Amino acid sequence: MDQVKQMVDNRFQSDIPIRILGVETSCDETAAAIVENGRIILSNIVASQADLHAQFGGVFPEVASRQHIKTIFPVVQQALKNAHIGLSDLDAIAVTRGPGLPGSLVVGMNAAKGMAMGCGLPLLGVNHLEGHLYSAWLAHDGIEESIEQENKELPPEPQFPLLALIVSGGHTELILMHGHLDYERLGGTLDDAAGEAFDKIARLLGFPYPGGPSIQKASKEGNPKAFEFPRAWLNERWDFSFSGLKTAVLREVKKLEKVSQNLPVNDLAASFQEAVIDVLVGKTLKAANEYQVKEIIIAGGVSANEALRLKFKQDSPYPLHIPPIQMCTDNAAMIAGLGYYRFIAGQRDTYDMDVLPNWPLSEASSL
Numbered sequence: 001m002d003q004v005k006q007m008v009d010n011r012f013q014s015d016i017p018i019r020i021l022g023v024e025t026s027c028d029e030t031a032a033a034i035v036e037n038g039r040i041i042l043s044n045i046v047a048s049q050a051d052l053h054a055q056f057g058g059v060f061p062e063v064a065s066r067q068h069i070k071t072i073f074p075v076v077q078q079a080l081k082n083a084h085i086g087l088s089d090l091d092a093i094a095v096t097r098g099p100g101l102p103g104s105l106v107v108g109m110n111a112a113k114g115m116a117m118g119c120g121l122p123l124l125g126v127n128h129l130e131g132h133l134y135s136a137w138l139a140h141d142g143i144e145e146s147i148e149q150e151n152k153e154l155p156p157e158p159q160f161p162l163l164a165l166i167v168s169g170g171h172t173e174l175i176l177m178h179g180h181l182d183y184e185r186l187g188g189t190l191d192d193a194a195g196e197a198f199d200k201i202a203r204l205l206g207f208p209y210p211g212g213p214s215i216q217k218a219s220k221e222g223n224p225k226a227f228e229f230p231r232a233w234l235n236e237r238w239d240f241s242f243s244g245l246k247t248a249v250l251r252e253v254k255k256l257e258k259v260s261q262n263l264p265v266n267d268l269a270a271s272f273q274e275a276v277i278d279v280l281v282g283k284t285l286k287a288a289n290e291y292q293v294k295e296i297i298i299a300g301g302v303s304a305n306e307a308l309r310l311k312f313k314q315d316s317p318y319p320l321h322i323p324p325i326q327m328c329t330d331n332a333a334m335i336a337g338l339g340y341y342r343f344i345a346g347q348r349d350t351y352d353m354d355v356l357p358n359w360p361l362s363e364a365s366s367l
Contacts, residue, residue, distance in 0.1 A: 019085065020343060021093045021115075022336025023076065025108030026100025026128045027169075028053055028064045030071040031332035032079035034090075038340030039139045039154055043082035044333040047071045054209045058199065065103035072111045079332070087119045094339025097125035098359030099170070105355035113351055124339050125349045127364035128330075129171060130183075132299040133164050134338040135331075136321040158321050163293045165284045166361075167308075168300030169195030172240045172280075174287055175361065177297075180341055185362045186287055187238030194276055195302050197242040201249055201272050205265045215269045216305055222270030227252060229275040231282075238287055245275050273307060281311045288318055295319040304328035 017036050024031040028049040034042040049067050053059050080086060095112035098105060109125070116123040139154045164175040172195075173188040192200065195212060202211025207218065229248050232241040249272050256263055288296055296318045302308065304325045312320055327333065 018091045018340055018343065019083075019089060020124075020336040020339040021076070021079070021087075021090050022131075022332035022334070022339055023072075023093065023095040023108045023112045024128070024131070024330055024332040024335045025068045025072065025104045025111075026096045026098070027104055027330060028059045028067075029330040030068050030075050030108075031330065031335075032072075032076040033332035033336045034079055034083040034085065035138065035333055035336035035340060038134070038337050039137055039157075041138055041333050042085070043079045044331060045075050045079045045082065046329075046331050047075050050210060057203060057209050059101070061101050061103055064101060065107060068104055068107035072107055076111070076115070087115060087121070090119070090121055092116075092122040092124055092339060092343045094124040094126050094335050094342065096128045096131065096335055097353065098128065098356035100128055100355075100357060102355060102357045105357060109353070109355050113353075117351060122343065123349050123351065123353070124342050124347055125353050126335055126338050126342055127359055127361055128335075129166055129173070129361045130181075130364050131334040131338045132166050132168065133175065133177070133297060134341065135299055135323045135327050135334040136164075136297045138323070138327065138333055138337050158297060159294045159319075161291065161293050162295045162297060163284065163288045163291060163318075164297040164299060165280065165303075166300045167194050167280060167298070167302040169193065169199070169302075171195075171300065172242075172302075173361070174238050174284065176287075176291055176293070181345060183361060185360075186291075187283075188240065190234075190239050190241045191243040192246060194240070194242060194280065195300075197246050197276065198273075198302065200246055201269070204250060204253060205263070205268060207265075207269075212302060212305060215273055216307065218266045218269035219273045219307065220270075222264070222266030222268070224270040224274035226264065226267035227271035229271055231275055231279050233279065233282070238283060240279065240283070242276065242279075245272065273305075277305070277308050277311050280308060281315055284312075285316060285318075288316075293318065295321060298322045299328070301329045 022033045030047040033044040172193040174186040176184040199211035202214045207214035
């Protein structure tokens with residue numbers, strides 16, 4: 001039994017409630033949440049900027065930063081109100097330190113520092129990707145709405161060793177988790193992450209931002225076998241590459257445009273989506289078998305894709321942990337949940353802590 005797990009068990013046996021405020025501003029979502037004992041969501045507030053950035057066809061960093069400044073404290077206040085507690089009832093504040101947009105990260109970091117300093121609370125700078133992993137430990141299905149009930153059983157926790165696929169707008173990584181806060185990076189994207197590929201192909205096909213939901217919607221009306229797009233398996237490596245697939249779609253579009261003005265956009269979207277999903281699922285299951293894991297976690301914004309979720313459920317012989325749709329995209333509950341495990345492991349950060357826009361998960365595990 002690893003050291004962190006022992007501390008977790010001791011906390012639950014002593015019935016000590018540890019409540020963490022999570023603050024998340026890594027990109028274009030302003031979010032705050034309160035999580036108890038790393039699992040029970042007491043509140044989870046997200047202010048999305050998606051409509052604001054749609055006019056730009058993607059996230060405009062300066063606009064995102066300004067919007068965070070406007071909404072960060074109202075969002076925190078609403079999270080506290082929904083949890084029926086005040087700042088003085090918290091045990092610590094966890095904030096996303098990176099990776100993410102520098103300006104956006106600074107807004108959340110400064111807000112967390114101010115609250116921590118004003119209330120004398122411990123401050124924890126945590127990794128955004130690590131937060132996505134710990135969304136698998138959060139109890140969903142209305143647990144947060146019934147915390148007053150006695151003998152309410154939490155769902156089983158993920159079991160180590162486990163394999164995690166983080167698949168989001170800027171990251172596609174395979175992570176082997178040996179225990180709490182103990183990671184081994186097996187591979188990652190060599191070029192465009194899966195989410196970036198979705199956005200770029202959506203733009204190519206004339207779909208609105210964000211690209212992921214647009215591709216998914218169009219794919220439901222298309223034939224995934226209409227076009228045989230390439231899959232980059234990269235031999236025995238655990239890395240991912242979607243640049244060749246993106247180029248293949250572009251070439252097909254240009255070829256079709258020469259003969260017709262009416263592109264079969266639904267068929268193109270469905271065929272592209274299936275090519276991405278085949279690689280994500282195939283590599284993940286192969287790695288799970290290679291490393292003899294017990295369970296699999298799928299996390300990150302792209303894990304909200306219905307076809308990806310269905311493919312994993314159909315093909316995986318391993319128990320799966322996939323967050324509910326609303327918890328796949330950026331949120332603060334995952335930051336607060338992770339903050340609990342960091343807190344009981346003894347992490348404490350100083351007020352001169354700075355943001356780390358390019359912070360890899362492999363370095364976060366050593367803190």
